[in-house]
Amino acid sequence: MIPIELSKRQEQILKIVQERGPITGDQIAEHLHLTRATLRPDLAILTMSGFLEARPRVGYFYTGKTGNRLLSEHIRKLKVKDYKAPPVVVHEQSSVYEAIVTLFLEDVGTLYVLNKDNLLAGVVSRKDLLRTSLGNKNLEDVPVGIIMTRMPNVITVGPEDSIFEAANKLIENQIDSLPVVIPVEGMKNALQVVGRCTKTTIARAFVQMGKEEVI
Numbered sequence: 370m371i372p373i374e375l376s377k378r379q380e381q382i383l384k385i386v387q388e389r390g391p392i393t394g395d396q397i398a399e400h401l402h403l404t405r406a407t408l409r410p411d412l413a414i415l416t417m418s419g420f421l422e423a424r425p426r427v428g429y430f431y432t433g434k435t436g437n438r439l440l441s442e443h444i445r446k447l448k449v450k451d452y453k454a455p456p457v458v459v460h461e462q463s464s465v466y467e468a469i470v471t472l473f474l475e476d477v478g479t480l481y482v483l484n485k486d487n488l489l490a491g492v493v494s495r496k497d498l499l500r501t502s503l504g505n506k507n508l509e510d511v512p513v514g515i516i517m518t519r520m521p522n523v524i525t526v527g528p529e530d531s532i533f534e535a536a537n538k539l540i541e542n543q544i545d546s547l548p549v550v551i552p553v554e555g556m557k558n559a560l561q562v563v564g565r566c567t568k569t570t571i572a573r574a575f576v577q578m579g580k581e582e583v584i
Contacts, residue, residue, distance in 0.1 A: 370382065373579035375415075375420075378401070378408075379411050379414065379415055381401060382397055382401075382408070382411055382412065382415060382421075383415065383420060383421070383431065384395055385400050385401075385422060386429050386430060386431045386485075387431045390428065390429060390430040390431050391424065391427045391428040391429060391430040392426040392428045392429055392430075393429070394408060394412055394579070396414070396428070396431065397429065399402050401458070401558045403418075404584040412429065416429075417530035419432060419494055420472045425463070425482060425542075427447070437497060439520050439576060443520050443529050444531075444533050445530065445532060446531065447529050447532040447533070448528065448529060448530070448531060448532070449526055449527065449529070449531070449532060449534075449535050449549055449564075449575055450528035450529065450549075450564075451526055452532060452566070452574045452577075453528065453549045453563070453564030453565060453566050453570065454564060454565050454566075454567070454569075454570060455564060455565070456481050456548065456562045456564055457475045457477045457480055457481065457565065457580065458480065458481045458482070458483050458562060459471055459482055459483070459493070459513055460482065460483050460484075460485075460510050460513075461482055461483070461484055461485075461490055461491075461512060461513060461517075462513075462514065463482075463511060463512065463513050464508060464509045464510065464511060464512060464513070465498060465501050465502065465505075465509075465511045465516065466508035466509045467509075468480055468493060468498055468513050469498050469502065469508070469514075471524075471583055472495060472498060477546070477565075477567075478495045478545045478546060478567075479492055479493070479494045479495070479544075479545060479546035479565075480492065480493050480494075480513075481548050481562050481565070482513055482514065482517045485564070486559075487560050487561075488553065488559050488560060488561060488562075489520060489523065489525070489548055489550055489554075489560040489561070490514070490517070490519065490520060491514070491518050491519040491520055491523060492517060492518050492523050492546070492548065493513050493516060493517040493518070493543075494518075494545075495547075497516050497517065497518075497531045498516075500516075501516050503579075509566060520558070520560075521558065523548065524538055524542050524544060524547060525547060525548050525549070525550045525560065526548070526549055526550070526566050527549065527550065527551065528549055528551065528563060528564070532570075532571060532574045535547055535566045535570070535571065536571045539566075539567075541570060545567055545568055546565055546566070546567045547566040547567070548560075548562050548564075548565060549562070549563050549564035549566050550562055550563065551563055551566070
């Protein structure tokens with residue numbers, strides 16, 4: 370993991386490598402009047418964090434990456450699959466009344482709508498349901514499929530996509546939820562819903578980063 374801040378000795382090591390690299394661990398130890406064994410933990414931290422790289426029979430050299438750049442790279446490596454929440458779904462033929470009940474029971478802002486094959490057909494938001502319920506007394510007779518946003522007009526994200534990409538999609542499209550989907554082999558444009566990625570998901574990822582003491 371990338372430490373919150375570097376120790377004085379680690380900063381000294383970076384300066385030596387910047388000025389004299391590539392340089393061996395023994396040579397760094399000699400400059401600091403320390404043993405190689407004493408420096409081993411510091412060199413390991415600096416290498417794993419990305420500040421330094423090590424090459425066999427060559428030594429250590431400075432990567433040129435700043436703390437901010439390393440943080441950016443770390444964020445882009447966070448995968449949706451590691452933070453996604455279970456999807457909350459209804460079927461196309463479910464009534465608007467059923468959808469409203471599901472929305473409140475599950476405490477979510479968006480429901481994913483599945484077709485008869487249990488594949489993604491669309492999404493329905495809190496606003497969609499509110500708009501439909503205003504002045505309509507027959508909510509049990511109105512299927513969700515009539516009011517939902519249909520595919521392919523649904524913004525989705527894949528499990529292997531980064532949290533950074535997901536956050537960009539949420540912001541750019543001004544939505545609060547993304548279905549996490551995987552393509553169904555042998556079926557064109559067919560998507561199976563395997564999770565959901567929301568603004569809360571993004572916040573959870575950053576909270577975890579803080580607990581792991583990243584920069």
